[in-house]
Amino acid sequence: xxxxxxxxxSEPDVYSIDDLIADGRTHWDGVRxxxxxxxxxxxxxxxxxxxxxxxxxxxxVVGWARVVKESYPDFTQFDETSGYYDxxxxxxxxxxxxxxxxxxxxxxxxxxxxxxxDQELLCDMVLVNNSRLSVQPVLKEEFEWILKMSxxxxxx
DNA sequence: GCCAACGTTGGC
DNA sequence: GCCAACGTTGGC
Numbered sequence: 001x002x003x004x005x006x007x008x009x010s011e012p013d014v015y016s017i018d019d020l021i022a023d024g025r026t027h028w029d030g031v032r033x034x035x036x037x038x039x040x041x042x043x044x045x046x047x048x049x050x051x052x053x054x055x056x057x058x059x060x061v062v063g064w065a066r067v068v069k070e071s072y073p074d075f076t077q078f079d080e081t082s083g084y085y086d087x088x089x090x091x092x093x094x095x096x097x098x099x100x101x102x103x104x105x106x107x108x109x110x111x112x113x114x115x116x117x118d119q120e121l122l123c124d125m126v127l128v129n130n131s132r133l134s135v136q137p138v139l140k141e142e143f144e145w146i147l148k149m150s151x152x153x154x155x156x
Numbered sequence: 157g158c159c160a161a162c163g164t165t166g167g168c
Numbered sequence: 169g170c171c172a173a174c175g176t177t178g179g180c
Contacts, residue, residue, distance in 0.1 A: 034164095131162090131177080132163080133162095134178095
């Protein structure tokens with residue numbers, strides 16, 4: 001199976017790249033959008049993920065993560081005390097899924113949305129055209145180009 | 157904090 | 169199945 005490439009958004013106030021460093025790996029709970037969920041359900045172990053901080057100034061790709069567990073039901077949908085609780089989801093047929101990702105690298109240079117829009121190679125990214133999708137596919141060339149712009153020390 | 161763009165819900 | 173009303177996301 002060929003590797004796929006993705007971009008996942010997080011609000012740094014909620015869960016930043018530094019939180020991922022501290023935890024080493026995490027489950028990507030709380031996605032409540034079908035398109036984003038469907039993308040997570042397509043993920044395979046070993047897929048590469050760009051870590052994006054939204055709602056910061058400027059919004060930017062800040063790091064690199066990797067899928068370490070393929071999609072499984074997001075337990076927060078059944079937790080009434082969770083903000084992500086979904087009363088209409090059925091335990092036998094869970095509506096929401098999540099994956100686990102591990103930390104790979106925090107970039108020394110953040111690549112901002114503006115810089116991405118300015119790159120001919122990147123201006124067709126989903127990020128640019130559908131700004132609301134929090135889990136989105138990325139082309140390998142786009143992934144590599146962003147690694148370069150971010151001065152990544154690791155080869156793909 | 158504002159608000160445009162987008163997604164979802166629910167009445168008909 | 170349409171679409172108005174509502175809720176959420178995320179750039180600014």
